[in-house]
Amino acid sequence: MRAALSNPYFLYMLGAFGLLAIGFWMVLSSRNLIKIILGLNIAESGVNLFLVVLGYIKGKTAPIFTSAKIGANSMVDPLPQALVLTSIVIGVSVTALALALIIKVYEKNKTLDIAEIKNLRG
Amino acid sequence: MRKTLYGILLLLFFWYMMKFVNYLPKSPVLQGKGVSNYYLQNDKKDTAAANVVTAIVVNYRGFDTLGEVTVLFLAMTGLLAVLMGLKTERGKLTEASLILRAGTRLIIALIFAYGIYIFVHGHLTPGGGFPGGAVIATGIFLLYASFKDYSLNRTWSVILESFSGMGFVIVGFLGLLKGKSFLYNFLPKGTMGHLLSAGVIPVIYILIAFKVASELGALVSQMMEGEKE
């Protein structure tokens, strides 16, 4: 247990999987539509953290040539960081579109409780 | 009752995932093999960009960035179509307090200058087009929140967004004409670390930043005040 806790990979993975589980819990057990979208946001932060941890190597530095002394052999993996950059922007656009749909649903039904919203057409 | 049942199920899921943490694969850069090792070693020669992540996003994997810009455009189009007849009572709101108005007048030029600095130096320092555009859109939101009768010029926003998107594809086709492939780096490369270096990378990032800033600004404007009659 002590060896596991002093390994930084383990701590980061604890955070990433914990956020994923808590985000899913929030999506499954909320009655308000806006809280479901908040849970989706938390789960997406967890997934992005997990992807960046996969590319981390202990003891190496950020992938930018800031001075002449940093060689290409002492950098962390830059490929997961490029993928996570795309993922964050797509996450915000999905959230914005979901909130626009929620505003329209509220204008028709005057409530945000998912037990009360029953009709799918009109 | 249902909430605790879901909580127990997800606790089991979390415990099960944590058992396999030690078996996850390490990055192949440790052994000197793999695609990302090729990007690290050959970035100085192919594109003289100091920021390797920018070189991957714009040059080596530029087609994925084109797909991401398309997804952003589709989401904003859908949002503007859904919120077309939005009713809003912006005229009845009272004026913001004195601290907010005076503070905004002091700091708004610094926010816009910081956003422009982030995306112009995208190939030298961390950042790039996406956070630069987001900072400018947050500045526009601050203007909406402080002044009661501020409104964004929607004509200019639409023109800037369309021409930036078209400019990105035109730069790709120019690379196809002058080189071997779509989005080929055809401008001269220069020395690493200077502002005018890395070929076509700063041009593409400036176009992406204009597109993201005008799109997110139009999003904030539509949600705050609806359309002009």
Place this chain on the structure above:
Amino acid sequence: MNLMNVVIFTSVFIMLAAAICAVIFKDLMASLIATMMVSLIVSVLFVFLQAPDVAMTEAAVGAGLTTAIFVIAIRKTSAKGGEEER
């Protein structure tokens, strides 16, 4: 158990506590502020993981613009609206 591991453990613990608070709170604005705090601590963890590009994008987009859009949506879908004052 050097200093860096203690800092990382504290940050992860605060982040998980904020996420649990976001589930438990009943008020929508309080839940939104807890989500913004999760996004902010994730951005700090990205700096510890030697990824400054991702940290800047997450801070500007996740903890800035997403919270602003949620605030507008919450105001538009509450019963009182915003007719008297901000």
